[in-house]
Amino acid sequence: MTIKNRKLEHIAICKNYDIEKNETLLGDIKLLHNAVPEINKNSIDTETTFLDKKIDFPFIIPAITGGHPDLIEINKRLAKAAEEIKIGIGVGSQRAAIENPELEKSLKIVKEKAPNALKIANLGAPQLSKGYGVKEAKKAIEMIDADSLAIHLNFLQEAIQLEGDTEAKDVLGTIKKIKNKIKEPVIVKETGQGITRETAKKLKKTNIDAIDVSGIGGTSWPLVEKIRANNENIQRKKKLGDLFSSWGIPTAASIIEANIGPQIMASGGIRNGIDIAKSVVLGADCTGAATPLLEPATEDLESLKNKIKLFKEEFRLAMFLTGSKNIKQLKNTQFVLKGRLKNWTTQRNIEINR
Numbered sequence: 001m002t003i004k005n006r007k008l009e010h011i012a013i014c015k016n017y018d019i020e021k022n023e024t025l026l027g028d029i030k031l032l033h034n035a036v037p038e039i040n041k042n043s044i045d046t047e048t049t050f051l052d053k054k055i056d057f058p059f060i061i062p063a064i065t066g067g068h069p070d071l072i073e074i075n076k077r078l079a080k081a082a083e084e085i086k087i088g089i090g091v092g093s094q095r096a097a098i099e100n101p102e103l104e105k106s107l108k109i110v111k112e113k114a115p116n117a118l119k120i121a122n123l124g125a126p127q128l129s130k131g132y133g134v135k136e137a138k139k140a141i142e143m144i145d146a147d148s149l150a151i152h153l154n155f156l157q158e159a160i161q162l163e164g165d166t167e168a169k170d171v172l173g174t175i176k177k178i179k180n181k182i183k184e185p186v187i188v189k190e191t192g193q194g195i196t197r198e199t200a201k202k203l204k205k206t207n208i209d210a211i212d213v214s215g216i217g218g219t220s221w222p223l224v225e226k227i228r229a230n231n232e233n234i235q236r237k238k239k240l241g242d243l244f245s246s247w248g249i250p251t252a253a254s255i256i257e258a259n260i261g262p263q264i265m266a267s268g269g270i271r272n273g274i275d276i277a278k279s280v281v282l283g284a285d286c287t288g289a290a291t292p293l294l295e296p297a298t299e300d301l302e303s304l305k306n307k308i309k310l311f312k313e314e315f316r317l318a319m320f321l322t323g324s325k326n327i328k329q330l331k332n333t334q335f336v337l338k339g340r341l342k343n344w345t346t347q348r349n350i351e352i353n354r
């Protein structure tokens with residue numbers, strides 16, 4: 001299967017199958033209700049800065065689609081929504097378009113339709129192990145006129161994928177080289193397995209600017225690859241996908257773990273505005289949701305914008321009910337931890353960095 005067709009298969013599976021793990025642990029943080037907020041809900045300031053760029057609220061469209069002629073329309077809608085709502089947009093892996101310039105057109109649409117939005121280019125760590133470096137990073141950035149570069153870590157997915165790359169060689173060294181040679185900020189992201197404090201410390205040493213924890217709780221790549229393996233009837237891969245579907249760090253725990261300096265983005269199971277507010281309280285500077293945007297993005301621009309605006313409205317209400325006039329106040333709002341998240345922080349001896 002070619003990389004470009006694999007992308008279409010991933011999107012179809014995420015849209016049509018139950019591939020969510022529902023284990024973010026965001027249910028284990030309770031924000032405290034402020035019965036007398038003493039603020040006007042309509043004058044709450046949701047604006048924030050992520051990767052050196054202002055965004056309307058702490059949410060961006062994370063990496064989803066890549067280069068493929070059939071994806072032009074979706075990429076166009078995602079870009080327009082990001083531009084009009086004034087949030088950010090990450091593109092999916094640009095490997096296919098780097099290897100086959102005919103595919104660039106479907107990604108270049110992003111810079112055309114979102115000239116002012118925060119745009120994030122994307123390369124995968126497995127490719128860094130195979131020789132990708134500064135040249136490819138610059139090419140990916142230039143292709144969409146990106147403000148920033150994301151490097152994704154997806155070794156579990158690769159291991160379960162029928163045609164995956166499982167060589168993880170000098171990834172940190174190459175990230176450091178890229179960071180030193182490009183002027184744009186660099187974000188390193190997981191793809192659904194989360195980041196521990198130990199990994200965050202190693203990443204911090206490479207001087208990167210942000211970490212997207214992308215923890216367990218939303219799209220599960222082991223389950224997606226299991227379905228692909230199922231389609232091709234490969235039982236061994238199917239079993240691996242099942243066995244490892246809960247492998248990793250739940251998103252809420254990972255926000256706390258990774259918050260040691262670089263900006264933090266929370267993705268992996270962010271499904272409404274309360275999840276966004278809770279993530280910010282736990283230490284995130286920004287959030288993102290991928291699978292929930294697939295359905296509206298395939299419908300039309302209005303449906304996509306409505307979905308994102310709903311996230312914003314829910315987030316604003318959570319700010320109102322915690323008496324937070326702006327993001328700084330929300331970050332300092334009171335909360336209670338319970339259950340597995342409380343156990344996690346106790347056993348790991350990690351405090352929330354506020």
Ligand SMILES: Cc1cc2nc3c(=O)[nH]c(=O)nc-3n(C[C@H](O)[C@H](O)[C@H](O)COP(=O)(O)O)c2cc1C
Pocket residue numbers: 010011014062063064065066091092093122150151152189190191192214217218219267268269270288289290291292
């Ligand atoms: C269809 C699809 C394709 C994705 N492709 C990429 C990718 O190419 N590069 C990347 O860094 N992340 C990719 N992701 C991961 C997302 O950016 C995100 O980290 C992850 O899906 C968790 O968020 P969610 O639970 O809201 O879906 C993809 C996600 C989806 C649903």
